[in-house]
Amino acid sequence: xxxxxxxxxxxxxxxxxxxxxxxxxxxxxxxxxxxxxxxxxxxxxxxxxxxxxxxxxxxxxxxxxxxxxxxxxxxxxxxxxxxxxxxxxxxxxxxxx
Numbered sequence: 001x002x003x004x005x006x007x008x009x010x011x012x013x014x015x016x017x018x019x020x021x022x023x024x025x026x027x028x029x030x031x032x033x034x035x036x037x038x039x040x041x042x043x044x045x046x047x048x049x050x051x052x053x054x055x056x057x058x059x060x061x062x063x064x065x066x067x068x069x070x071x072x073x074x075x076x077x078x079x080x081x082x083x084x085x086x087x088x089x090x091x092x093x094x095x096x097x
Contacts, residue, residue, distance in 0.1 A: 011052060015059030018044050019067075022060075033071040036064050 005016050021044060022036040041060075045053050 011055050012059050014048070014050060015056050015063060018048065018050075018056065019060050019063045031075060033068055033075065035068045036060075 005013055008016070018041070019036065022038065022040065025034040025037045026032070027034055041057070045056065050056050
C-alpha cells in the first residue's frame with residue numbers, strides 16, 4: 001500500500017501542500033507539462049511561516065521532478081494512442097499502388 005501524505009515527516013507534508021498550491025506551467029503548442037511556476041514560492045513560504053525554507057524547497061523540487069515525469073509520460077502514451085487509425089477503415093497510406 002502506498003504511503004499517505006500523513007505518513008511523511010512534517011517538512012515533507014508542508015512541501016506536498018505548497019507544491020499543490022503552486023500553479024502548473026504548460027507549453028502551449030505541444031501541450032508538454034513544464035512543471036510548477038515557482039514565482040510565488042517565496043510568498044507562499046512566508047504566508048505559511050515555513051521555518052526551514054531550504055529543506056522545504058528541496059522536497060518541493062523532488063516532488064515536482066517525479067510529478068513532471070509522470071504527467072509527461074502519461075501525455076506521451078495518450079498521444080501515441082491517438083495516432084492509431086480509428087475504426088476498421090482502410091488507411092490510404094497502406095494501399096499498394
